[in-house]
Amino acid sequence: MKYETSPWDLTEITPKNQESTFKEIERRTNALVKQRTRLTNTISSTTFLSMVKELEELRVISAKLGISAHLNWAANAQDQKATALASHVETFLTKQGNKLIFFNLWFKKLPEKKVQELIKASGKYHYHFEIIRKLRKHTLEENEEKIINIKDTTGVSALTNIYTILTSKFSYDFQGKKRTQEEMVTYVRSSSAKTRKDAYLTLFQPYKENKDLIGEIYKNIINDWREESINLRGYKSPINVRNSVNDIPDAAIQALLNVCEKNEKIFQEFFEIKRKKLKLDKLRRFDIYAPLKEEKEDLSYDQAVNMVLETFQGFAPEFHDAALKIISQNHIHSKVQKGKRSGAFCCPSTIQHSPYVLLSYTGKYRDVSTLAHELGHGVHMTLANMKQTELTSDACLPLAETASIFSEMLLSEKVLKDNPKAAKQMLFTKLDDLYASITRQAGFVRFEIQAHEMMKEGKTIDEMSDVYLKMLKKQLGPKIEVDDIYKYEWCFIPHIYHTPFYCYAYAFGNLLTLAIYELYKEKGPSFARKIILMLEAGGSCEPIQIAKIVGADITSEKFWQKGFDVIKDMVKQIK
Known part of the structure; x- marks a missing residue:
C-alpha cells in the first residue's frame, strides 16, 4: 500500500445524529444527578463502583462528541461553522459537567477512613481517586466551581481560541509566493544565510504587528x-498549579530547571563548533539551525511512514502494531492546507478508539521526525488504553513526552546506521534538536515564571518582551548575535497560551529519555520490556513510581545531569 498525505477520518467518533447524542448525554447526566442521595458517608463499595462505571460510560460518549468537534475545528480553524460547532459543543458539555461536580466534591469531603475503604475497593481506578483527594485543599464550594467552569468556557478558553484563529490566519509573502506557517518553518533551516534571516523576519513580523492584541x-x-489558582484556590505559585496537576513535586521540577540552566554552556560550546564548521565570522540566532549540508531531496510521505514503521518494528512489535493501527484507520491529518492549526499534536479519544495525529507534511526529514514523535505519543496512548481505564489511561504531561521523544531517538539511530557517512552531519542535527527541546523549552518556562510575576506587578507587554530578549541572549551566550525581532518569539509559542508551563515536559521528557536510551543501548532488547511496562502504566500511579520502573529518580539533580552528560559526549564526538 502506498501512503499519501490526506485529511483524517473522524467517522468513528463523530455522532451520526448530533441532536440525539446531546439528548443521550443529558439523559445520562440527569440520571446520575438523581442518584446524588446515595452519596453518603456509609455508601457501599458496590454502589460507589456502580456510579463510577456510569460516569465512565458517560465520559466516553461526551469525549467522542467533544473531541470530534475539536479535531474538525483544528483542521479548519478559519471555518465559521467548525468554530461555531466546537464552541456550541464545549458550552453544552460544560453545562452537563457542571451538574456532576457534586460527585468529586462529595468524595473530597469524605472521612479519611471511608476514602481509604473506597480507594482500596476501586481496583484500577485507585490513582484517579487518590489525585482527587490530593487536590481537595484547592477545591471551592459547588456553586463556585460551577461558576468557574462557565467562566472558563466563555473566558480563558475563548481567549485561546481567539489566539489560534488569529495566528492561523497569518499568511506570509515569501520569495514571490503566499506561504503557510509550516512552510515558513522549513525556510528558517535553509542552507542560505540570507534565506534564513528573511524567513525569520517574515515569520515573526505578523506577531510583531499584532503584539498588542x-x-x-x-x-x-x-x-x-x-486570580483563580493563587487567590481563590490557594496554590503556592503559578507553576505549582501545573506541578500539582502532574502530581510532581515542585522540588523535582526546580531541580530539572536548575540543571538545564547550569548546562547552557554545553550548547554554547556546540554553537561555536558549528560556527567554525559553517565558516561564519559570526553566528546569529538566525543561523543556529543552519544545516551543514543542504537537504536537496524531499522524502515522500510513503517513505516517511515506512521509515517510521520499520524503526518501530526494530525496537518492539508492540510499537509497530500500535502505530500501524493509527495509520491504517486513517487517523492522521498530514495534508498541508490553509486554515489548519499550526504545529503538530496527538489527541487521545477513548480507550476504545485509536488516537488522532495532526501534522503538516512538507517532505523534509524534520517532518519524518515529527511523524515519529506524534506516533510515539499514539503508541503510548494505545499501550495504556489496553491496560488501563478511561480514568487512568492518560499519563501526566512530562511522562507523556517519553515515548514520543524515544521514538525520535530510535529513528535517528536507524538513519545513522543506514547512512554511516552522514553520521557526523546528523549528530549536528540531533544536537540542534536537543537544544530546541531541552534548553530552549526550559527557557520558555523560566520566562513564563517571570512573565506571571511581571503581570502581577502591572508591567507592560513591551517590558515583558524586553525581558524575553534578555533571557534569550543569556541562554545563547555572548558569541551569538540576537536580532531585536526575537523579542516577539514568545508570542509564537502556542503552548504558553493553551497550556501554561507545559514546556518543561519537553525538557523533562528529553533528559529522561536520554538516560533511558543509554540503558536500552547498554542492556539490549531485554530492557525494551521495562519501557513497554512504563508506557502501559499510563496515568495509573504517581509519576515518581512510574519512572522508577526504568530506574529513574526524577527528584534528583544527579539524575537530570545524566542526560546532559550524554549530550556532552555528543559534543565531544563532533569536535
Whole structure:
C-alpha cells in the first residue's frame, strides 16, 4: 500500500445524529444527578463502583462528541461553522459537567477512613481517586466551581481560541509566493544565510504587528490563572498549579530547571563548533539551525511512514502494531492546507478508539521526525488504553513526552546506521534538536515564571518582551548575535497560551529519555520490556513510581545531569 498525505477520518467518533447524542448525554447526566442521595458517608463499595462505571460510560460518549468537534475545528480553524460547532459543543458539555461536580466534591469531603475503604475497593481506578483527594485543599464550594467552569468556557478558553484563529490566519509573502506557517518553518533551516534571516523576519513580523492584541490575550490568560489558582484556590505559585496537576513535586521540577540552566554552556560550546564548521565570522540566532549540508531531496510521505514503521518494528512489535493501527484507520491529518492549526499534536479519544495525529507534511526529514514523535505519543496512548481505564489511561504531561521523544531517538539511530557517512552531519542535527527541546523549552518556562510575576506587578507587554530578549541572549551566550525581532518569539509559542508551563515536559521528557536510551543501548532488547511496562502504566500511579520502573529518580539533580552528560559526549564526538 502506498501512503499519501490526506485529511483524517473522524467517522468513528463523530455522532451520526448530533441532536440525539446531546439528548443521550443529558439523559445520562440527569440520571446520575438523581442518584446524588446515595452519596453518603456509609455508601457501599458496590454502589460507589456502580456510579463510577456510569460516569465512565458517560465520559466516553461526551469525549467522542467533544473531541470530534475539536479535531474538525483544528483542521479548519478559519471555518465559521467548525468554530461555531466546537464552541456550541464545549458550552453544552460544560453545562452537563457542571451538574456532576457534586460527585468529586462529595468524595473530597469524605472521612479519611471511608476514602481509604473506597480507594482500596476501586481496583484500577485507585490513582484517579487518590489525585482527587490530593487536590481537595484547592477545591471551592459547588456553586463556585460551577461558576468557574462557565467562566472558563466563555473566558480563558475563548481567549485561546481567539489566539489560534488569529495566528492561523497569518499568511506570509515569501520569495514571490503566499506561504503557510509550516512552510515558513522549513525556510528558517535553509542552507542560505540570507534565506534564513528573511524567513525569520517574515515569520515573526505578523506577531510583531499584532503584539498588542496577542499580548493582551496573554495578559488576561495570566491574570485569570493568578486570580483563580493563587487567590481563590490557594496554590503556592503559578507553576505549582501545573506541578500539582502532574502530581510532581515542585522540588523535582526546580531541580530539572536548575540543571538545564547550569548546562547552557554545553550548547554554547556546540554553537561555536558549528560556527567554525559553517565558516561564519559570526553566528546569529538566525543561523543556529543552519544545516551543514543542504537537504536537496524531499522524502515522500510513503517513505516517511515506512521509515517510521520499520524503526518501530526494530525496537518492539508492540510499537509497530500500535502505530500501524493509527495509520491504517486513517487517523492522521498530514495534508498541508490553509486554515489548519499550526504545529503538530496527538489527541487521545477513548480507550476504545485509536488516537488522532495532526501534522503538516512538507517532505523534509524534520517532518519524518515529527511523524515519529506524534506516533510515539499514539503508541503510548494505545499501550495504556489496553491496560488501563478511561480514568487512568492518560499519563501526566512530562511522562507523556517519553515515548514520543524515544521514538525520535530510535529513528535517528536507524538513519545513522543506514547512512554511516552522514553520521557526523546528523549528530549536528540531533544536537540542534536537543537544544530546541531541552534548553530552549526550559527557557520558555523560566520566562513564563517571570512573565506571571511581571503581570502581577502591572508591567507592560513591551517590558515583558524586553525581558524575553534578555533571557534569550543569556541562554545563547555572548558569541551569538540576537536580532531585536526575537523579542516577539514568545508570542509564537502556542503552548504558553493553551497550556501554561507545559514546556518543561519537553525538557523533562528529553533528559529522561536520554538516560533511558543509554540503558536500552547498554542492556539490549531485554530492557525494551521495562519501557513497554512504563508506557502501559499510563496515568495509573504517581509519576515518581512510574519512572522508577526504568530506574529513574526524577527528584534528583544527579539524575537530570545524566542526560546532559550524554549530550556532552555528543559534543565531544563532533569536535
